[in-house]
Amino acid sequence: MLHHHCIDCQIKSAAAKNLNSEEFEILETNSAQVNFKKGEVIFKEGALSLNVAYLRSGIVKIHMLGPSREKILRIVKAPSYLGIPITFGNKINQYSATAIEDTSVCFIDSNYFRNFIYSNGKFAYEIIVDLCKNELKDYQRYTSQSQKQIPGLIAESLLCLSEQIYDNTHFNFPLTRSEFGDMVGTSRESVSRVLSDLSNEKIIELKGKEINILRKDLLEKISKSG
């Protein structure tokens, strides 16, 4: 666990950019950097939440156990805080975070994180902005999810991964079909079928886990029409 100086960290959060050198020292002595390989659990539902996790690099899934199966709530790309809601909304983790690519995470003692909120208004404000933006995105997805049907949801998710996570029309799909089902709220078989259809219609190209979006315009149409 090599530890750099937080103040020199090149991937500071919008909130952390407002910390002064004294606060960075506090941050440094009360945080620890840990690396995770693809598939490793960063924090787990049901455990006590004592840290805020700052995702420095990598991609993570946020997931929760539902009545019948796992539900993937969001896919998060660095840089981003993970688990602020579980730290300040409930003592016990209400959801898990698992690396879906190799990641690097800084765990920050939540008491010190709280103190930054108390004493540094700009820090607090950026945290609030972040929470607000997430809530809005969640609401959009929530609304889609309850009104679109499966092809629309899958198109939407592919576009989201392409635009928000990979910034590329060609990417290596990070989830199994079954997990993708848990994400959009459908079965693995339906995921397979819809992806096959999209591939047959030459809207996407499928090579195992590789996905290449050939006709973004058509995907968007499918996503919108539901």
Add this chain to the structure above:
Amino acid sequence: MLHHHCIDCQIKSAAAKNLNSEEFEILETNSAQVNFKKGEVIFKEGALSLNVAYLRSGIVKIHMLGPSREKILRIVKAPSYLGIPITFGNKINQYSATAIEDTSVCFIDSNYFRNFIYSNGKFAYEIIVDLCKNELKDYQRYTSQSQKQIPGLIAESLLCLSEQIYDNTHFNFPLTRSEFGDMVGTSRESVSRVLSDLSNEKIIELKGKEINILRKDLLEKISKSG
């Protein structure tokens, strides 16, 4: 529009309890109390967001236009802030708030609200706690909604209204069947049918808009089994 003194307000938010008398004066000169009747729109999706709304009394639905119909995202009971996410997450309202009972709302100039966050850490912290708790509740509902089937979702919603909003097993249902459908993500016909079934099985009693939960234990079972 009668205006009391904010500092004397008996229904302060957890955040506002941390304001000092100077800040209360600022709050008072930069906020306005407005009353809404059942059915009136408090703020509307697409409009510019210039205020944070503080719901002093009453009940409100938060809703958003989806691809095919309206989606009711949450039912909110006073006291609570409305629309913090739209104020700090996006300049334009991403969702609407409509009174479903007579309500009283204080609109607070968002610039001054922001200043409180900057200058008063305890205020900011309470706002963050609030946002976090909401996010956790949303995730729970989100997960349910994508895995349970209609009877389970309706049972869950009835229990939620009874426990979280009315604190009573007997209450006057505030939504039409169609709106209730928009809330759980189903059609008005399915809502009718499930409510009839529950009524036939003597689990609830239906008298028009009045709902009386007779067998909470069975409702909980239906809610859990999905």
Add this chain to the structure above:
DNA sequence: CAACATTTGTGATTTATATCACATTTGGAT
């Protein structure tokens, strides 16, 4: 590389729920 477990694709069938259609009730306005 052989053996085994996991993941995936695809057809057949079942099922929950949407949609359609229409009768009935309720509530508000004049």
Add this chain to the structure above:
DNA sequence: ATCCAAATGTGATATAAATCACAAATGTTG
């Protein structure tokens, strides 16, 4: 009270998607 619009209940039918079943492909471990 009367009229009209909105909301509701309920049967019949259509349909999207789940489930079941099994084969094929892929990945993993000794």
